[in-house]
Amino acid sequence: MTQLYRARLAEGGLTPDPAQEAVLPAFERVAADLAHAAAPRGLGRLIRRAPEPVRGLYLWGDVGRGKSMLMDLFVQSVAATARRRVHFHAFMQEIHAGLDAARKRGVADAIAPVAAAVADEVRLLAFDEMQITDIADAMIVGRLFEKLFAAGVAVVTTSNRPPDALYKDGLNRQLFLPFIALLKDRMAVVELSGATDYRQTRLAGERVYFHPAGAEARAAIAAIWADLAGDGAAPLTLRVQGRDVVLPAFRDGVARATFWDLCGQPLGPADYLAIATAVRVLVVEDIPRLSAENFNQARRFVTLVDALYEGRVRLIASAADEPERLYIEGEGSFEFARTASRLREMQGAGWGT
Ligand SMILES: Nc1ncnc2c1ncn2[C@@H]1O[C@H](COP(=O)(O)OP(=O)(O)OP(=O)(O)O)[C@@H](O)[C@H]1O
Numbered sequence: 001m002t003q004l005y006r007a008r009l010a011e012g013g014l015t016p017d018p019a020q021e022a023v024l025p026a027f028e029r030v031a032a033d034l035a036h037a038a039a040p041r042g043l044g045r046l047i048r049r050a051p052e053p054v055r056g057l058y059l060w061g062d063v064g065r066g067k068s069m070l071m072d073l074f075v076q077s078v079a080a081t082a083r084r085r086v087h088f089h090a091f092m093q094e095i096h097a098g099l100d101a102a103r104k105r106g107v108a109d110a111i112a113p114v115a116a117a118v119a120d121e122v123r124l125l126a127f128d129e130m131q132i133t134d135i136a137d138a139m140i141v142g143r144l145f146e147k148l149f150a151a152g153v154a155v156v157t158t159s160n161r162p163p164d165a166l167y168k169d170g171l172n173r174q175l176f177l178p179f180i181a182l183l184k185d186r187m188a189v190v191e192l193s194g195a196t197d198y199r200q201t202r203l204a205g206e207r208v209y210f211h212p213a214g215a216e217a218r219a220a221i222a223a224i225w226a227d228l229a230g231d232g233a234a235p236l237t238l239r240v241q242g243r244d245v246v247l248p249a250f251r252d253g254v255a256r257a258t259f260w261d262l263c264g265q266p267l268g269p270a271d272y273l274a275i276a277t278a279v280r281v282l283v284v285e286d287i288p289r290l291s292a293e294n295f296n297q298a299r300r301f302v303t304l305v306d307a308l309y310e311g312r313v314r315l316i317a318s319a320a321d322e323p324e325r326l327y328i329e330g331e332g333s334f335e336f337a338r339t340a341s342r343l344r345e346m347q348g349a350g351w352g353t
Pocket residue numbers: 013014015016017020061062063064065066067068069070129158159160197198199202227228229252253280
């Protein structure tokens with residue numbers, strides 16, 4: 001991993017960062033332990049038992065410091081290990097689906113087979129963005145991870161909070177505390193305390209609002225997207241009040257969708273809030289001219305922008321026209337002035353910090 005990191009520095013893809021350098025040994029230690037645990041050792045190989053547990057790593061810190069980037073390098077570097085890198089939220093949704101299916105089959109302790117199925121596939125789970133906001137997640141993670149750890153699965157994760165602040169102020173939080181203790185027991189907790197938000201640096205001075213939404217805008221946005229999200233974006237499904245809200249492309253906190261994906265469907269404030277919580281940068285393409293004709297879409301767009309504004313999300317957009325000229329007639333056009341003004345403010349260089 002250190003080699004990969006140095007190579008990226010040498011290529012100029014990364015700026016030297018002492019805080020990132022400082023956490024490399026913590027990753028190297030996990031890699032070494034994984035390699036060591038995998039090595040065949042005497043009779044142990046003949047007796048079927050859970051592999052030796054490897055202490056994982058919980059890397060936390062402020063946004064844009066390079067946690068996901070480092071974790072990607074780490075996952076790349078341990079190619080010999082059966083591993084999976086997955087967004088924490090997406091993983092938990094699979095777990096819930098598995099639990100539902102097991103319960104339908106009449107399994108009493110549904111967590112056991114679901115955890116066993118995960119442990120059968122991987123030795124290392126690499127989560128991006130561990131955060132727990134949902135009580136359904138909070139109430140099962142303790143037993144789930146207990147079983148995963150017992151089956152010898154190692155866990156590496158990034159998070160914006162230290163373990164003690166997970167599910168802060170959540171409902172029934174006392175039932176969640178054993179999970180925090182478990183994380184601290186099974187994972188080294190390390191802070192990435194760099195001074196630079198590289199996502200901001202990368203976007204500083206960049207144009208982020210393009211109009212008209214033609215070929216030029218598409219190309220410019222594609223270039224920004226390639227820089228921020230690179231390869232390997234995948235859809236991210238957010239579960240909101242029992243509904244699925246799908247972001248068609250997501251990677252490392254950056255999501256990309258069209259206006260129609262987000263505002264052409266009956267989504268409401270809770271959905272937009274969930275999106276604003278899940279992403280740091282949102283790319284919205286093809287915002288059309290709005291009017292009384294497409295009043296519902298316009299209303300949703302206003303709600304979306306409010307949610308992004310409150311969440312200080314960076315917005316990169318292509319639109320038919322300037323913000324002030326997107327909605328000039330019809331019901332709600334007066335209120336749209338605030339949306340336009342927010343759209344302007346969100347284009348500012350300091351936005352999002
Ligand atoms: N040392 C660096 N030099 C230049 N760019 C960097 C450096 N470290 C990270 N980046 C880039 O900065 C952006 C943000 O990094 P990354 O997504 O890893 O941050 P993060 O800590 O995971 O943020 P978040 O908490 O919001 O998920 C990415 O595009 C990443 O490639």
